[in-house]
Amino acid sequence: MAAGKHEQEIEVRGHLIDSMILTRIFDHVMDLKGDFQVLEFTVGKKKKDPSYARLLVRGKDEEHLERIIEAVYREGAQPVSVQEAMLVPASSDCVMPDDFYSTTNNPTQVFYAGQWIQVQNMMMDKCIVVDTRSKTAECKMIRDLKKGDMIVVGERGVKITPQERPREGVDIFQFMSSSSSSERPTQHIARKVADDIYNTKKQGGKIIVVSGPVLVHSGASEALARLIRMGYIDGLLAGNAIAVHDVENALLGTSLGMHVRDGTLAVRGHRNHMQAINEVFKAGGLRAMVEKKILKSGVMYECIKNDVPFVLAGSIRDDGPIPDVVTDVVEAQRRYKKVLKGARMVLMFSTMLHSIAVGNMLPSSVKVVAVDISQPVVTKLVDRGTAQAVGIVTDVGAFLPIVADHLEKMARHRQ
Amino acid sequence: MAAGKHEQEIEVRGHLIDSMILTRIFDHVMDLKGDFQVLEFTVGKKKKDPSYARLLVRGKDEEHLERIIEAVYREGAQPVSVQEAMLVPASSDCVMPDDFYSTTNNPTQVFYAGQWIQVQNMMMDKCIVVDTRSKTAECKMIRDLKKGDMIVVGERGVKITPQERPREGVDIFQFMSSSSSSERPTQHIARKVADDIYNTKKQGGKIIVVSGPVLVHSGASEALARLIRMGYIDGLLAGNAIAVHDVENALLGTSLGMHVRDGTLAVRGHRNHMQAINEVFKAGGLRAMVEKKILKSGVMYECIKNDVPFVLAGSIRDDGPIPDVVTDVVEAQRRYKKVLKGARMVLMFSTMLHSIAVGNMLPSSVKVVAVDISQPVVTKLVDRGTAQAVGIVTDVGAFLPIVADHLEKMARHRQ
Amino acid sequence: MAAGKHEQEIEVRGHLIDSMILTRIFDHVMDLKGDFQVLEFTVGKKKKDPSYARLLVRGKDEEHLERIIEAVYREGAQPVSVQEAMLVPASSDCVMPDDFYSTTNNPTQVFYAGQWIQVQNMMMDKCIVVDTRSKTAECKMIRDLKKGDMIVVGERGVKITPQERPREGVDIFQFMSSSSSSERPTQHIARKVADDIYNTKKQGGKIIVVSGPVLVHSGASEALARLIRMGYIDGLLAGNAIAVHDVENALLGTSLGMHVRDGTLAVRGHRNHMQAINEVFKAGGLRAMVEKKILKSGVMYECIKNDVPFVLAGSIRDDGPIPDVVTDVVEAQRRYKKVLKGARMVLMFSTMLHSIAVGNMLPSSVKVVAVDISQPVVTKLVDRGTAQAVGIVTDVGAFLPIVADHLEKMARHRQ
Amino acid sequence: MAAGKHEQEIEVRGHLIDSMILTRIFDHVMDLKGDFQVLEFTVGKKKKDPSYARLLVRGKDEEHLERIIEAVYREGAQPVSVQEAMLVPASSDCVMPDDFYSTTNNPTQVFYAGQWIQVQNMMMDKCIVVDTRSKTAECKMIRDLKKGDMIVVGERGVKITPQERPREGVDIFQFMSSSSSSERPTQHIARKVADDIYNTKKQGGKIIVVSGPVLVHSGASEALARLIRMGYIDGLLAGNAIAVHDVENALLGTSLGMHVRDGTLAVRGHRNHMQAINEVFKAGGLRAMVEKKILKSGVMYECIKNDVPFVLAGSIRDDGPIPDVVTDVVEAQRRYKKVLKGARMVLMFSTMLHSIAVGNMLPSSVKVVAVDISQPVVTKLVDRGTAQAVGIVTDVGAFLPIVADHLEKMARHRQ
Numbered sequence A, B, C, D: 001m002a003a004g005k006h007e008q009e010i011e012v013r014g015h016l017i018d019s020m021i022l023t024r025i026f027d028h029v030m031d032l033k034g035d036f037q038v039l040e041f042t043v044g045k046k047k048k049d050p051s052y053a054r055l056l057v058r059g060k061d062e063e064h065l066e067r068i069i070e071a072v073y074r075e076g077a078q079p080v081s082v083q084e085a086m087l088v089p090a091s092s093d094c095v096m097p098d099d100f101y102s103t104t105n106n107p108t109q110v111f112y113a114g115q116w117i118q119v120q121n122m123m124m125d126k127c128i129v130v131d132t133r134s135k136t137a138e139c140k141m142i143r144d145l146k147k148g149d150m151i152v153v154g155e156r157g158v159k160i161t162p163q164e165r166p167r168e169g170v171d172i173f174q175f176m177s178s179s180s181s182s183e184r185p186t187q188h189i190a191r192k193v194a195d196d197i198y199n200t201k202k203q204g205g206k207i208i209v210v211s212g213p214v215l216v217h218s219g220a221s222e223a224l225a226r227l228i229r230m231g232y233i234d235g236l237l238a239g240n241a242i243a244v245h246d247v248e249n250a251l252l253g254t255s256l257g258m259h260v261r262d263g264t265l266a267v268r269g270h271r272n273h274m275q276a277i278n279e280v281f282k283a284g285g286l287r288a289m290v291e292k293k294i295l296k297s298g299v300m301y302e303c304i305k306n307d308v309p310f311v312l313a314g315s316i317r318d319d320g321p322i323p324d325v326v327t328d329v330v331e332a333q334r335r336y337k338k339v340l341k342g343a344r345m346v347l348m349f350s351t352m353l354h355s356i357a358v359g360n361m362l363p364s365s366v367k368v369v370a371v372d373i374s375q376p377v378v379t380k381l382v383d384r385g386t387a388q389a390v391g392i393v394t395d396v397g398a399f400l401p402i403v404a405d406h407l408e409k410m411a412r413h414r415q
Helices: A022-031 A062-072 A174-177 A184-202 A221-229 A240-252 A268-284 A286-291 A299-305 A329-340 A351-362 A374-383 A396-413 B020-033 B062-073 B172-176 B188-203 B221-229 B241-250 B272-281 B286-291 B299-305 B329-342 B354-362 B375-385 B396-413 C021-031 C060-075 C172-176 C188-204 C222-231 C240-252 C270-283 C285-290 C300-306 C329-340 C352-361 C375-385 C396-413 D021-031 D062-075 D174-176 D184-202 D221-229 D240-252 D271-281 D288-291 D299-305 D329-340 D354-363 D375-385 D398-414
Strands: A007-014 A035-044 A052-060 A087-089 A107-114 A115-120 A126-131 A136-140 A150-153 A156-162 A205-213 A235-241 A310-313 A343-348 A367-372 A390-393 B005-012 B033-042 B051-058 B085-088 B107-111 B117-122 B129-131 B134-141 B150-153 B158-160 B205-213 B235-239 B311-315 B343-349 B366-372 B389-395 C007-014 C035-042 C051-058 C086-089 C108-114 C113-122 C125-132 C135-139 C152-154 C158-160 C206-211 C235-239 C311-312 C343-349 C367-372 C388-392 D009-014 D035-042 D051-060 D086-089 D110-114 D117-122 D128-129 D134-139 D152-153 D159-160 D206-211 D235-239 D310-313 D342-351 D367-370 D389-392
Touching: A007 A062, A022 A035, A022 A052, A022 A062, A022 D035, A022 D329, A035 A343, A052 A062, A052 C388, A062 A156, A107 A126, A115 C152, A126 D134, A136 C188, A184 A205, A184 A343, A184 A367, A205 A221, A205 A351, A221 A240, A221 A299, A221 A396, A235 A240, A235 A329, A235 A351, A235 C188, A240 A268, A240 A286, A240 A299, A240 A310, A268 A286, A268 A343, A286 A299, A299 C352, A310 A329, A329 A343, A329 A351, A367 A374, A367 A396, A374 A390, A374 C375, A396 D159, A396 D184, A396 D398, B005 B020, B005 C007, B020 B033, B020 B062, B020 B241, B020 D159, B020 D299, B033 B158, B033 B235, B051 B062, B062 B158, B107 B129, B107 D354, B129 D342, B188 B205, B188 B343, B188 B366, B188 B396, B188 C396, B205 B221, B205 B354, B221 B241, B221 B396, B235 B241, B235 B354, B241 B272, B241 B286, B241 B299, B241 B311, B272 B286, B311 B329, B311 C270, B311 D174, B329 B343, B329 B354, B354 B375, B366 B375, B366 B396, B375 B389, B375 D375, B396 C188, B396 C396, C007 C060, C021 C035, C021 C051, C021 C060, C035 C222, C035 D128, C051 C060, C108 C125, C188 C206, C188 C343, C188 C367, C188 C396, C206 C222, C206 C352, C222 C300, C222 C396, C235 C240, C235 C329, C240 C270, C240 C300, C240 C311, C270 C285, C285 C300, C311 C329, C311 D288, C329 C343, C329 C352, C343 C352, C352 C375, C367 C375, C367 C396, C375 C388, D009 D021, D021 D035, D021 D051, D021 D062, D021 D159, D062 D159, D184 D206, D184 D342, D184 D367, D184 D398, D206 D221, D206 D354, D221 D240, D221 D299, D235 D240, D235 D329, D235 D354, D240 D271, D240 D288, D240 D310, D288 D299, D310 D329, D329 D342, D329 D354, D342 D354, D354 D367, D354 D375, D367 D375, D367 D398, D375 D389
Parallel strands: A115 A136, A205 A235, A205 A343, A235 A310, A343 A367, A367 A390, B117 B134, B205 B235, B205 B343, B235 B311, B343 B366, B366 B389, C113 C135, C206 C235, C206 C343, C235 C311, C343 C367, C367 C388, D117 D134, D206 D235, D206 D342, D235 D310, D342 D367, D367 D389
Antiparallel strands: A007 A052, A035 A052, A087 A150, A107 A115, A107 A156, A126 A136, A126 A150, B005 B051, B033 B051, B085 B150, B107 B117, B107 B158, B129 B134, B129 B150, C007 C051, C035 C051, C086 C152, C108 C113, C108 C158, C125 C135, C125 C152, D009 D051, D035 D051, D086 D152, D110 D117, D110 D159, D128 D134, D128 D152
16 A cells, blocks of 8 residues: 555657667666556557557555655656646745756656746756746756856756657668667768758758867868858867967968878978967957968968858866967856757867867757767767767878768859 | 088987987988988987987978977987077067977976076967066966067077986886776776875875866765875865866755765755755855864865865856855966976876866876776877876776775885 | 578577677668567566567568578577477588588577487587487587588577676676776786686686787786695796796796896896706606606696696797607687687786687687787687686786685685 | 805897897896996997997896896897707607707797707797708797607797887888877778788788678678778688678678668577588588589688688687687697798787787797787787787778778779
C-alpha cells in the first residue's frame, strides 16, 4: 500500500523507438533501481508515424520517485496531467535559487499560466527566467541574472523535445551518423561538406565559422578567405592568434616566422609575430589597417571588406593581444552569442577552446561540423559540444581547399 | 674587394661544443648562405673548461651580413668590439618602434652607457625598455608600454647567455635529457619528480603548479591538496574549470556529475556543476566560502587555508565564471607573472592553454615538468614553452598520487 | 498487388527496447528505403520481461526485400515460419561457396534437419560448416576449409542472439557502459578491474592476457609477473618483442638498453636487446633457459614456472625472432584460438596488433578490458574488436601495479 | 701513475661541429663519468672543410676505459693506431659469440688483414660476418647465421661513418630538417614530396612504398595506383589487409563494406571483405585474378601489370590471409630486404608495423618519408626507424592525391 503512493503516470510521444527515447527512459528507471509498468503502448504502424507510451513509474519512496521522474522528464516524458512550472525569484544578482532547473540544449517549453511557453535563446547548463507579464521565457547565463528574476525551479512543468535522429536527408549528418572517423574517403567528405554549405546557404541559412590558428600555418586560411569572399560565411568566432597569424601572413608572408607559401623559415622570422601585433597597434586596429590599405588580404581583411561580423575572444596565452580582441571573457561570450543567434550551421576548424565554448552556446538543432587532425579533440567536441555534431578527423590544410574548390566549381556550373 | 667590406669579426665563449652553441652558429651562417672563417679556436682542455672561438663572418652585401650577424648574436656571439645598444622612444602607448629587438627567454644583457645591464623580468617575444636614468632594463609586454619608453632596437649591444645543458646533476632534467616519452618506468619517474620537488624546496626554491580540470575528474586533486598541505606549493595558476570542479567535488562529491570516489554517475548530476557555481556566487567567492565553513576540503580550500596565492584566468568556455576568476585576460596575465616571479620549478598538469601561457612567461632557467596523457600536447608544450621543459606522457590520475605518497614517505623518514 | 508479393512477416523476441534491438531493425529497414508495418507489439510489462514484435516488412522487389531481410536477421529477427538453412559443399580447399553466410561474433544457431543447432567456436567474419551426420556446426577460418565441407549459404535458417546490455551487475562493464574515457578516477578503476579479475577467477573463469612490449619499458611487467604468480592468469598471447624485452630485463636489468629500475641508459645498452636474443638461441629457447636456471624472473619465467600457456606470434618487425616464436602467422592464429577457448575475460595491454587479432577471435560474450595510453587505439579496439570491450585510457606503467597491489591486499584480507 | 695506464688516444675527422659528432663524443665521455683532454683540434677554416680532433680519453680502470672507448667509436672516432678487428666463429647456427659487435645503420668498415673492408647490406642491430677468404664482410640476421661464420667481436677495428646532416640541397629532407609537424602548409609539402619523387626517379633512384590499409578507406589508393602506372614506384611492401581491401574495392567498390566512392555503407557489406578473400582463393592468387581478368584495377592490379615487385607479409590479425601472403615472417623479412636492396627513397603510408620493420632494414643513407595522421606514430617511426626520416602528420586521403596530381602536371609540362 505504501508503494502505491510512490508512483506516477507519465506519457511520451514521438519516434520513441527510432530515436531511442523509450530506450533512454527505460535506462533511467533501471539505472535508478526504480520500477515501471507499461500501461499503454502504440507503436507507429508505418515508419513515419509517431509512437505513444503511457507508463506507471514507481519509486521506493517519494524522494526516490522524484529522482526518477526528473530523469525521465529530461527525455521528453511528461506527467499525464500537466502541472504548472514553479518560479522562485533570484535573491540577488548572479544567484539562482537552490533548486533551479538546469537546462539542456534541446527545445524546451515551460507550462506557465495555463499555457506552454517556448524558451528563447536555448543553451545548455543555464537557468530559465520567465517574464510573468509578457508570458515569455528565456535561457540566461548566471552572470546576467538580476535580483528578482523569476527562475524555474524543480522539474515540473518543463517539457523537452529531444532531437530526433535525422533520417530522410542526404547531408553530411545523415551520412556520417554522428560518428567521427579518420577512415573515410576524405575527398568525398570534403565535397559533401561543400554541398551542405551550398544548400544551407541556398535556403537562407546562417553559417558561422569557429577557427584556430592552425588554419594559417597549414595554408588553409586562403581557402577560408575564398569562402568568405563567395559569401558563404556569416560570422567568424576566434581568438587573438588566428588574427595575428593572418596579419603576419598578409604583411610578411609568414606565420610564426614560417613562409606560408613554402614552409621555409624566414630570416629573423621570430620577430614577425610581434611585428604583426605592433603594426595592428600602430594602426589602431584591424579595421583601421584595412581603411589605411595596410591590410590588403587574408581572412580578417575579407571579413571586414564583406561586412562579416567577427569576435576575437581573449585568452591567457595571447601575445598582445591586439586592440580588436575582447579581453573580458564574459563580454566575449555575450558577443559570441549575438553572432551565433539564428545560425543554421557552424564549422569548427582546429580549435578545442573556442569550439567547446561555441558548442555550449548552441541549441541542439544547429548543425555542427568539427574538423581536426586529432581524434581525441574531435571526440571531445562531439561528446561535450552537442550530440548533433559531426567530427571529421583530417588535416584542415588539405581539407578546406578541397571544400573551397568544390564550391567554386558549383558556382561556375550553376551560373 | 667589395666582399671584403661585408664582414665582421665575432667571438663567443662557453661550452661551445658540449652545449652545441658553435654548431648552431655554423648552422645559421650556412642556412643564410653566408661564409665564415675560424680565426681562433681554443677548446676547453678538460671537460669543465669553457671554450673560446673567434670567427670572421662574411655576407654578400651589408644587409646580408646584418641578417647573419643578427642570427648568430641570438646564440650568444658578440662582436669583438662591443657597441652600445640603440634606443628609440615609443611613439605612443602600446606601440614599439619598427626595428624593436624581440627577446628570447634566455638571460640577456644590454650594453648601455658603457656598461652591461642585466635585463629584468625576462620573457620571450617581448621588447626591452631601458630606464636611462637608473640604468636598469626590463622586459615589457606591448600592452604595458607607455609613450616615451626607451626601447632597444636592432641587435647590437645585446648579449644573450644561452642555457647550457645540465651535466653533473641527478635530477629529472638530466635524467630525461629534455625529451618526452611514454616508454619510461612510470613509477620510478614519479619518485624522481618527488625527489626534485623535495630538493627544490629544501634549497628554498619556489614551486608553482599550473593545472587543468582533468586533475579533478581523474581523482588526482586529492594528491595536489596533499602537496599544498605539506607546504610544497607556492602558487596555483589555473582557470575557472578546475575551481568549479574542485568545489563541486568538495560539496557534492562529484565532478561534472560523476562521483570522483568511484566514477559512477550521480542522480541529476548534470546540475551539480551549475549548483557549485551558484554556491560560489551565493557566498560571494571562494574565500568567503572557506570563512563561512561551506568549503572545507579540496585544492582551493588548501590554497586559501595555507595562504598559497592562486590566479584563475578566465576563458571563453567558462561556465559562470565564478567571482574569483579574473575575466580580463590581460589583467590575468599580469597576475600570473606576479605569482611566477622568482619561481624555480613549475609543474604543469593536463592543460595546454594555461601551460603554454605560463611557458611564454618563464625565463629559460626555470625548471618545467609537464604531465599529460597526450603525447602531442606534451611535445607542443616542450616545443613552444621552453627548451628546458621535461615532458612526461602519463595519466595524471595515477601519477600524482605516487608523487604525493613518495613525498609523505620522505617526510616520515626524515623526521 | 505486385507490392503484396515483396513482403515478409518477421518476428523478434527479447529486450527489444532496452537493448535497442527494435531500434536497429527499424534503422535497417529505413536505411534500405524499405517499408514496414507493426502487426503486433507486446512490450514487457515489467523491467525484466522480454518484449515481442511481429512486423510486416516490404521491399520494392524481391531482391530489395531479400536485402532488408538479410539485414534484420542479423539483429535477431526471424521469419515467422522457420526455414531450413541452405548448405553448399566447398568446391575445393580454402574456398567458400559464393553466397556463404558470413558470421557475427554473437551466439548463432542454424536450423538444420528440423532442429536448431548451436554453432560452436563462434568468431566473426568466418563461415559456418555443418556436419550433416553428427548434426553439429562450427565456425571455420577459410584456411581450414576442406573440399566438400558443407557450408551455410544465404541468410535463411540462421538465428542470432544479439548481446543484451548488462544491467543488474556491478562489474566494470556495467560501470563503464562500454565507453572509453581518460577522464575517470584512475585509481578507482584500477581497483574495480582488480575486483573483476578476482570475481571472475572465483567463479572458475579463465582469464587471458594480451600484451605489448610497452609493459616492460613502463615498469609494469613486474606487476604482470605477480598476477601470474598469484594464479590469476590462464594464458598469455603476445609477440616476440615482449619476450625479448622481458628476458633482457631479467638478465641485464634493461629494456632496449634502458634500466627498467630507474630509466637511465645502460652503457653499450644498444647491444642488450640483441644479446638477450642471442642468449635465448644459445639455450635453445625460453623453457630451456628456465630449466638451465639462466632465466630466473619475469613474465616469461612465471608463465613457464606456473604452467601458464603462452603463444608468441611472429611479425614482420621482429628482431630474431627467438626460437619460441611461431613464425607462421596462420599457425599462430590456430594456437591463439586454442588458448582463448573457453575464456571468460581478456585483458589487453598496449598492443593494437595482437589485441585486434584476439578481438576477432572472441565471441561477444567474453569480457574484454583494453588498456592503452592512446585514445584512438582504445577506440579502434572497441570499434573493431567487440562491442562488449571496455577501454581504459591510462598509463599501463602506473595502472597495472595498482591492480596487482589491490589483488594482493584482497588475498591477505580473505585469508 | 695508475691512471696513466687507463687512457687511450683517439682521433676523429669530418664535420665534427656541424654534424655534432664532437658534441656526442664529449657527451659519451661525460655521461660515463670519464675524463678527456683535447690534444689537438683543427677546425675547418671554411664551411666545407672537415675538422680534425685528437683526444686523450681516460677511465677509472681498464674496464671503464673500454666502455668509454666503445661508446665513442660508435660516433666515428678511431684509435690513433689502427687495430685489426677480432673475429670469432659462430659455435652453432643462429648463435653469435658473446661479445659480438652489434651494428648501427651507418656505413661501416672493418679493418681486417691490413685493410679496411666495407660492410655490405648494412642494417642496424645485426652482427658482421667476415668472409676471410674473399676479404668481404656483410651484415647478417641472427636466423641466417651458420656455424663457423666468422663474426666480429668487440669494438676494435670497426669504423663508422656517421650520417652528416644534409646542407646544400633543396629537397624535403633539408626543408623539414628531420622534424615532423602538423603545422606546415600541407599543399606545399605535398608538392615538395612530388618533386623529390620526380628527381629521385630522374636520377635513376629506386623508390619503394610501404603502406597500410587506411590508404584504401581514405580513398588514396587510386592515387597510389596512378603513381605506379606513371612508373614512379619500384616495389610495394605491405600486409594482407591492403591487398584484401584493394581487391574488395576493385570488385565491389567497397572497403570493409563502405563505398570508397562516397563513404556510404553497402548493403550486406560486412560480407564484402570475406567475399574478396574468397575470390582470391578461388582464382588461386592475385596474379591469377589479373590473368583471368577478374581483377582489373587498383594498387595490386597496377603492381602486377607494371611488373612492380610486391611482398605481402603476414600478421596475426590477418583475415584469410590470401594465398599471396608470405605467412612465415622470417621468410617475409628476407623478401622485404630483397625488394629494398639499392633503394634510394622509401615512402611510408599509415602503417606503424610495416614501417618500423622496414626502417630497421634500411641503411641510414636511404631517404624515408613517413605520412600518418597520428603524430605519435610519426614520432615513433622517426625515433626508431632512422634518424634521416621525415615525418608528415597529415591525412593520407587528402595528401596523396595532391602528390599524384602534381606529378601528372609535371609530366605534362615536361613533355
